Amino acid sequence: MPKETAARRGTNLPRIADFNQAVILDAIRHSVDGLSRVELARLTGLSAQSISNITRRLLGRELISEGQRLEPSGRGKPRTLLQLHPTGHFAIGVHIDPTITTVVLLDLLGDVVASAESLPASTTSPENLVDAIASQVNELVTSQGVTASRVLGIGIAAPGPVDTKAGAVLHPPLLPGWERVELRRLLHEATGLPVVLHKDAAASALAELWRGPRGSAGVHEDFVFFYLGTGLGAGLVINGELLGGSSDNAGEIGHLMVDADGPVCSCGMRGCVGAACMPRTLVDEAASAGLITAPRNDNDPREIDELFTQLCDLASRAGPESARTAAHTSVRNLDPAVSREARARQMLELSAARLARGAATVANLLDVRAVIFGGPAWSRIANVFLPILQDTLLTTTEARQIHDVVALGSSIDDGVGAIGAGCLVLEHAFSTRPSTLLLGANS
Template sequence: MVLDHIRAARAISRVELAAATGLTAPTISEVVRELIADGLVVEAGRGVSTGGKPPVLVQLNPHARYSVGVQLERNMCVIVIVDLAGRQVARTSFRGAASMPPDRALPLVAAQVDALLATAGVDRDKVLGVGLVGYGPQDRRAGTLLTPQPTQEWFGYPVARRLAESLGLPVLLDNDAAAAAIGEYWMGAVDPRSTYGCIYMATGIGGGVVVAGEVYRGSSSNSVEIGHISIDVNGDDCPCGNRGCLENYAGPSAVVRQALAEPGLAQRLGLDPAEGDFLAEFARIGAAANAGEPSARALIERSARYLGCAAVTMACLFDLDVIVLAGPSFAVAGAIYQSLVQQEVDRRTFARRAHPVRVVPSVSGSDAAAIGGAVLVLQSELTLGAHARPEDGARSDAATASQAAAQPAE
C-alpha cells in the first residue's frame, strides 16, 4: 500500500504518507526503511518546509524492477519493456506471428523478448514477468484465448503457459483494452480516485473501465466489450454471435470496406482491395481526412459518431468522468475522433448536468495496450490487494512454477 502511494505521488514525505494511508509514523518509517533496503524506493531530496525542518522526500527507484508487455494483434506483435515507474525503456515490433500456428508463433515471441531484454541491458533477475494482451474473449484463469481468430488453432490454446515455459518468466494474460486503461492510471495520467473509461481501437474496438485504480472485471474478465454492443438490431450477424455490432460500422476494417465501396475513392487514396493489413489502409484514409479529402473525412466522421454513441453508453452505464482514446487506429485521425466523441458526450450523456466528461488521448499512444500489459504485471506483483484478487488465477501453472526465474514480489 505504501509503495503504491509513493508511485502515485511521484515524490512524497513520510509525514504525507502517514496522512494518506492512516498508518502511524513509526510504521511508515519502518515500511519505508524496508522498501529502501529492497531497492524499490530511494530518498529524493527535501520538500518545502512548513515551519520546521524540510521533510525528506522518497520516490520509486525506477530501475529496481522491470516488466514486459506483449501485444498480439492480428497484423502486428508489439513488445515493450517498462521500468517500475511504467516508463518505456525498449520496444520492438514485427509482423507475421498471428498468421502462424501458436506452437510456432509463441517461441518466436519468446525469442524476440529475450533479444529485447539483452539489447536493452536489463538484468533478467529484475524482470517481474510478462503481460500478454490480446483481443477477443479469454479465459484469464486458464490463460487461454476463446476466439478462433486469426485461425482455429488459437482457440483454447494455453498461450500464457506456453509463453511462460519458453521464457522462464511468469505470464499474465489480459485484454488489450483493459491493459490500455490501467496503463493510464499507473502513468499518472488520471486522478487516482476517478472512474474512467478507455476506448481502445486497433483492428477492432474494445473498452475498459477503471475504478479507483482497479480494472472493472465483471464475472469472467470479459467486460466492457463496446465493440460488440448492438447499434442496429436488424444489422448483419457478427462472428461474436451478436447482430449489428458497433465494430462492424465504426472499426477500421469497416471504414476500409466502406472506402473500397465508394466509386473512385480507393484509387484516389491508393487503397489496395487485396491488402490484408487494415491498419495501414485505415491510416491512409485517416491521413486523407486530415488533409481535407471530403469523402475520406465523411467516413472518419461517421466512424467517430458511432464511437461517440458507444462513449455515451459507457458514460451512462458507469458514470465516468474521463474517457481515454487509445490504440494505433487513433494515431493518424485521433484529433477528429476526439472532437466528435467529445461533442456526442457533451450533448447526450445522462449525467452531463452533474459533471463534465472529458475525452482525452492516451499518454501511451499506439503502444497503450503493450505498455498496459507490462503495467498489469507491476500492479499484480507490487500493489495493494494483488494477492487477494480472484483474477490472480490468470497466472498459469507454468508461470507460477517459473516464478523462481523472476525477482520475488515484495
C-alpha cells in the same frame, strides 16, 4: 458454502510486498513528487515506527529511493521525499495483435526502457510466435544489462475474449488457427518467467491508470477506455480499479447497436458499434464507394491496415467544405458531388458519430467522468473523431448537469497495448488488491 468467486485468489506471480508495504508503495507511486515519511504516516494511518521499518526495507531492496530534501519552514527536522526507484525492477509487456506483435521493457514507473517488434500474429503459428517473443524478451533484457532477478514477469495483452483463469486466448478474429491457445503456459515454458494474460482493452485501461495524468479532477479514477484496433473493446475503471466481471471479460461492447442503418456485423445484426468503426468495415465501405482500392485478400489484417491508413490520409486532405455534413446521415447518402477527400472524411465522421452513440451509452451505464480512446487504430482517426466524440459526450450524457463526461485521446501512443501488458505485471506486484487481475504462471 461460501461462493467460490468471493474468495481471494492465490497467485504464483511474486508479490513485492506484504499488505502494508503494498499500501506504502501504492501511496508513493500515486504521488507526483514523492512523499516524506511524515506524509506517508498521515496518509496510510501506519505508525511512524512501521513507516520507518518498511521504508528501510524498501530502500534496501531498491524499490524506492530518497529524493529531494525539504528543509523545515520553522523548527523541526528536514524531510526527505521518497520516490519509486525506477530501475529497481522491470516488467515485460507483450501485445499480440493480428497486424503486429510488440514487446516492451518497462521500469517501475511504467516508462518504456526498450521495445522491439516481433512477427505479426496473423502470419505465424502460436508456437512460432512464442519462440520469437521469448528470444526478443531475452534480447531486450540483455541489451539493457538487466539482471534476470530484477524482471518481475511478463504481461500479455491479447484480443478478447480471453480465459484469464487458463491463461488462454480463445478465438480472436483474423487469427485463423488460434483456437484456445494457452499463451500464458507456452510463454512461461519458453522463458521461465511468471506470466499474466489479459485482454488488450483491459490492459490499455490499466496503462492509463498507471501512466495517465494524476489529479485531473478525478477523471482518472472513473473512466472507460475504448480500444480501437482490429476490433473494438472497452476497459472499465471504477473507483481506480479495473472492473473485471465474473470472468475478467467485462467490456465486450462490440455488438452494442448504435445505428439501425449501419453496416452488417459478423454477428449477423446491423449497426453494431464494433462493425461501425473497425478498419475492415471502413475499408470495405470506402472501396465500395470507389475511394480506395479493394483489398486483394479480405482476411489479411496487414493489407486492411495499409488500406485503412490510405483512407485516413485521404480524409485528412479534405477541405473545409466537408465539415461534418455526414455526422447523422447514412453512408449511402454521402454527397457524390464533393471530392473524394471530402467523402472519405464524411465516412469517418459518420463512423465517429456511431462510436459516439456507443460511448455515451456506456458512459451513462457506468456514470464515468471520461471516455478515453486509444489503441493501434486511434492516432490515424483522432483528428476527425475526437471533436465529434467530445461534442456528443458533453451534450448528451444523462449526468451532464452534475458533471462533465469528457472524451479524451489516450495519453499514451499506439503502443498502449504493450505498455498496458507490462502494467499488468506492475499492478500485480504492487497493488493492494491484486486479485482483480490474478494469475501468474503455472509453475
